[in-house]
Amino acid sequence: MEAVLVLVLCFAFLLAIHAPIAVAIGLSTFFALLTVGTIPASIVVAQRMATGIDSFSLLAIPFFILSGQLMGRGGMAMRLIDFAAALVGRFRGGLGYVNVLTCMLFGSISGSAAAAVSSVGGFMIPEMNRKGYDKNFNVAVTTTAATTGLMIPPSNIMIVYALASGGVSIAAMFLAGVLPGIVFGLALMIVSGFVSAKRGYGAGEPASVSQVIKSFGRAILSLMLIVIVLGGILGGVFTATEAAAISVVYALFLGMAVYREIGWGDLPDILLQSGITTGIVFLLIGTSSAMSWILAYENVPQRASASLLSFSDNPIIVLLIINAILLAVGVFMDMTPAVLIFTPIFLPVATALGMHPVHFGMVMIANLCIGLCTPPVGTCLFVGCGVGKTTIAEATGALIPFFGAMLLALAATAFLPELSLWLPRLSGLID
């Protein structure tokens, strides 16, 4: 048990002094292994890092990163904004709805919540400021809405969960995310509409049917990426990895030949940026799999489930506790390591209570999405405050109603299993 204590203290210390998270995970694991004494510590860390990365299904991640980069540079944000504006911009506080809807679509296609904040927010926040919306409100809408894109497929974090859970299908996870993602989006739209009405924000700008059709026509090619990936995987045409590679080719074709916003000269930088992002994510994957090895060696999953189940055998109470822990984890930890480290600990408890692994994955990801908008590690919040030229302290007040909405949507995801399980079941991906 000392090893676990060393692990936690060392990790907390390294995190506090602003060490890269992957270094904090890797080194704290190394010291924990040294504490055990009988294990060749550096070999285990290196071995786990290598085997953690060595997987064909994880290969979908660099491809989705690359296609997200390509789509992000190729003028997709404006097309999606125009489409969303024609669709939902007609109501009072319309720009709030447009922002949420665009972030959902952009986050889904680009696979990055931070990219959604900077690309969509980069245009929408100044635009909303100009139309008289409060800037902190605008940052709050964008930041929270961007995380919903991680629930709507394709989504890298679901691939990571599928790996960590050992046997959940990526396709089932992708489909499971659709409805909870929409519920999160709707909850945020309702709050946005409510606040806008109360403060008398901008009147809507009606769009004619022909404008809706025209903007849809311009956005459809971007939206097709979701269709190609999901359709390809569900139809059994490609594996998730192949679908991701095909999405790169599609995004390349779209950006270079159709939209003509990417030239040959842009490609080296796009490849490099994607390679670096891939490296960052995979270093987290590699070190996290080392950390989860030492946790398993120290029987932490068994101890955690024993103590949770001895506390209560009421599924609702246990689920509430797990949710509370995951919310706290999300506040301090980045999503990828959190999924890799806490899935082996909590999934056995959840399945012991009769929860489906796919459902549990959605609950976990929804929890961690909320963490992306909270300090001190809320990547989305930092990007949002940067784009919106405000500070976290100032934005916090405006964020509170949106947190409320996300917590309600989380409760719906946690306590209505069918929200996650209905679509995968309908497609025959799970029993």
Added chain:
Amino acid sequence: MTGAQRFRGQLVRILEYSVMAVMAALVIDVVWQVFTRYVIGRQSSWTEELATMLLMWGALLGAAVGFARNAHLGVDYLVNKLDSTSRRIVALYVHLATALFGSVMIWGGWKVVSGTLATNQISPALGLKMGYVYLAVPISGLFVLLFAAEAFREDWAREPKDL
């Protein structure tokens, strides 16, 4: 520019070109896999294996570039509350921690490589020695160590007020 900085700059460039090449090769490889299955009718036997090897090298070299560019995620919440003198000291500790992490990757990674080479484990389709695939870990660790040492030297030489 000092010699060390020039050397570091060239090293980073080489790493960056390698990362670009690996990423491009990855895409071509998996697209080729789909192409052979649907157009030629018989899936190529080596593409999947090559892809995981490319991923290993691409990801670990990409991670090394991430260290050179200071792109890895961290929590700066507490550090931002410090004055510049303490911030410099904390930064030096972080470079030390990163250097130690790099050393773990080198030492442990080298043991894994030599252990795997000794068993003569060979990849089924391409016939490559698996030890060379895992070589990405110590090599990446070497770059992590170098970049951390260089960052340490720079922050050490810097006056506290410059931070």
